[in-house]
Amino acid sequence: MCGISCLVALEERTRRSNEENKEKIKERLCESLEQIRHRGPDSTGTWISDDGRVALGHVRLDINDLSPAGCQPLHSSDNSVHTVVNGEIYDYDKLRHDMEQKIDYKFQGTSDSELVLALYKYYGLSFLSHIRGEFSICLFDSERELFMAVRDRYGIKPLFWTVQDGELLVAAEMKAFLPLGWKPEWDVKSIVGSDFQIGNSTIFKRVKKVRPGHVLICRCFGTIHEQQYWDSRYPDKNIKEARSEQEMIQGVQDRLVDAVKERLRADVKVGVSLSGGIDSSVVAGIVNHLLRQGHQIGSEAENERLSCFGIAFDEDSGFDESSMASRTAEYLGVKFYKKHMNEEELARSFADATWHDEQPNPDLNFIGTYALSELFRDKGFRVNINGQGADEIFAGYNIFLPDFLREPDTAFNGPTLPEDERLAGLRKAEQTLNKVYQGKLDLDGTSVARRQLNNTLTPVQMTAAFPSLPVKEDFLPANNVVDPQLTYAENIDGMMLEEVKWKWHPLHTALYCFTKAHLQNLLLSNLGDRGEMAHSIEGRTPFLDHHLAEYVNNLPPSMKIRRDEKGEWVEKYVLREAAKPFITEEIYKKRKHPYSAPVEFPKNGPMHRLLQTLVTKQNIAKLGFLEPEGVEKLVDQVFETKEMPIFRLVICLAQWVVLQQRFGVVKAQSEIEQLDAGNFKVGSNVMLG
Structure with missing residues (x-):
């Protein structure tokens, strides 16, 4: 696990060839890497092409091959291909043996990144289909003058890019662009339309994510x-x-055990995060099972017990599951x-966790992830095997129930619901969720977005889950219509929409x-990599191993959600059955x-005082795109009324303020304000094919 920052000069006028200019490039690159030092505290490496047009930078977190041979950037034996890699690649022994046989490749060390x-060298661009793991990669082929930036299939590891003054900049985190001449500006259209939560945009203008699987x-x-x-x-x-x-249950169990086993390998200490849920519990149970079979976890001795880590909130908060984790x-x-x-710990870590996440989150759970990683680090561990991704592939959230009931499961070869019961269940599930979302759901299915997406309700619910920001009228579209649901639909490839319409x-x-x-843009970021790497902890996600995920995707819906003998709906049915040998009955x-x-927090406590400091009329006015009037009253109101939607809005406002302060974002101007000031610009210097 590491941090990467790369520069590619796109224009001839930016070519640099002498040693003095190369030294300046190295200085800029090292300053960029310092911004993400938390991702790689152990060493720094850079490579700059002879003509100065390509520069690769890397800060290393030692996980596999702790010798100098594991340091990056890495170079092919003929010095024609250069790469920096963030993350882990599995099936190491098999892939290495295969390459040694096919092309007599001479490996310099035992780092998985060298694969x-x-x-x-053997497969060209199609090498990506042979990689299994969590990764982001930048590679330059000097003979072909080909630069590529790759992100893993689910977006577990982050990668951003922008074009600045004729240079393509690519980095693991946006803050790495700050020393490279980048001046952050709010992308208000992305913020208002929720594209940063849904698509490949970010909260900043002209900064994009490399999309997962791209x-x-x-x-x-x-x-x-x-x-x-x-x-x-x-x-x-x-x-x-x-x-x-x-057969399907056994297929899930076999692939899950294999995915966990692959993630035990490391030359450092490896632990498991453990909450009170089935996802982390089955991972811990499988790891424990493998250790008893003689497998080794990380650098621990063979007879060493597994170490698990968890977060405990106040018992009276209604959000603490640590007692169940302790029993497991x-x-x-x-x-x-x-x-x-x-409360004091949550308030203390609020600003730092926000800075690392680089985007707002309508829940304080991201601070829990941040703090859990701190605990891993303080105990001398560097790897966290976690349960992320299970809910998204096994249908673990209650918001999926209406869409499960929307059509009969005609593919399933077992018992199915009588049609009248299915329709009654659908109505009940929709009405229940509509109460949760305060009547905001489009239950009639009349929107264009729902018609494009097989009439599913889930995108509507995802949209309703985020608080509406008090955006100034000048920043809204001319017709004042903002439809994040359409953003969902329009971010899906047209060929996939045909699959959705006729086959899925x-x-x-x-x-x-x-x-x-939400998985790739919010959960894997705010509750995954960002909080983990803030304290130099590598997260590993066996549930998102593509061998397992592809198998689960191809199971019929009734293997994911099932009604039990009491008439209650059971989510993640096939996972529960596959997990039985490894978990408690509870x-x-x-x-x-x-x-x-x-x-909910008391008045005048640490959280109230923090939010009063951040969410002020002056601070909100500095953002430029939000209406500052009345925000201070909202802070006091939420600690009086305990209204959850207002609380989520207030903590989001506070995070916008933190990001503005830490990044030094200039105040946003509407098109009207820019015209009045004579600053309105049309067009962009980025050319996309």
Whole structure:
């Protein structure tokens, strides 16, 4: 796990060839890397091409191959291909042996990252289909003058890009652009339209994410374009499933155990995050099972017990599941380290966690992730095997129930619901969720977005979950219509929309939309990599191993959601059955409780004082795009009324303020304000193919 920052000079006028200018490039690159030092505290490496047009930078977190041979950038034996890699690549022994046989590749060390060079030399761009893991990669082929930036299939590892003064800049975090001449500006259209939560935009103008399952390509220092190499696929709902239920359960169990086993390898200490839910509990149970079979976890001795880590909120908050995690740890016989996050701790870490996340989150749970990683670090661990991604592939959230019931599961070869019961269940599920979202849901299905997305309700619910910001009228579209639901639909490839329309069950459409939006843009970022790497902890996600995920995607909907003998809906049905040998009966029977942090705090306490300091009329006015009138009253109001929607709005406002202060973002100006000031600009210097 590491941090990367790269520069590619796109224009001839930016060519640099003498040693003095190369030294200046190195200085800029090292300053950029210092901004993300937390991602790689152990060493710094740079490489600059002879003509000065390409520069690769890397800060290293030692995980595998702690010798100097594991330092980056890495170079092919003929010195024609150069790369920096962030993350982990699995199946190391198999892939290395394969490359040694096929092209007699001479490996310099035992780092998994070196596999990228060998695979690229043999397969070219198609090497990506052979990589398994969590990664982001930048690679330059000097013979072909080909630069590429790659992100893993689910976007577990971040990668951003922008063009600044004729240079393509690529980095693991946006803050790395600050020393490279980048001046952050709010992308108000992305913020208002929710594109930064849904698509590949960010909160800043002209800064984009490399999309998951995509490679950003720049050939001969010219046009930049993205190319997709992977996407989620789901089965044709019109084709009957031939496998038996037990066969499908066993298939999940085999692939999950294999995914966990692959993630045990490291030359440092590896732990497991453990909450009170089934996802982390089954991961801990499988790791414990593998250790008893003689497998080694990280650098621990063979007879060393597994170490698990958890967060405890105040017991009276209604959000603490640590007692259940403690019982699971006791059942497994593992060591369990627990960090208590009270109100004071949440307030203390608020600003730093926001700075690392680089975007707002309508829940304080991101601070829990930040604090948990601090606990890993303080105990001497560097790797966290976690349960992220299970809800998104196994249909673990209650918001998926209406879309499961929207159509009969005609592909399932087992018992199905009578049609009248299905329709009654659908109405009840929709009405229940509409109460949760205070009547904001489009239950009639009349919107263009719903018609495009197989009439699914999940995108509507995802939109309603975020608080509406008090955006100034001048920043709204001319017709004052903002429809994030359309942003969901329009961010899906046209070929996929045809699959959605004719072949996919609505549940699978819902899972696809959630994965393409909130999983990759919010959960894997704010509750994953950013909080983990803030304290130099590598996160590993066995549930998002594409061998497992592709298998689960192709199971019929009724293997994911099922009604039990009491008439209650059971989410993640096939996972529960596959997990049975590794978890307690308590965990097996427990229903989903989304990971969230407390939302109610007393007046004049640490959280109230923090928000009073941040959410002021003056601070909100500095943002430029939000209406500052009345915001201070909102802060006091929420600590009087305890209204959850207002609390979520207020903490989002506070995070916008923190980001403005830490990044030094200039005040946003509407087009009218720019015209009045004579600053209105049309067009862009970025050319996309």
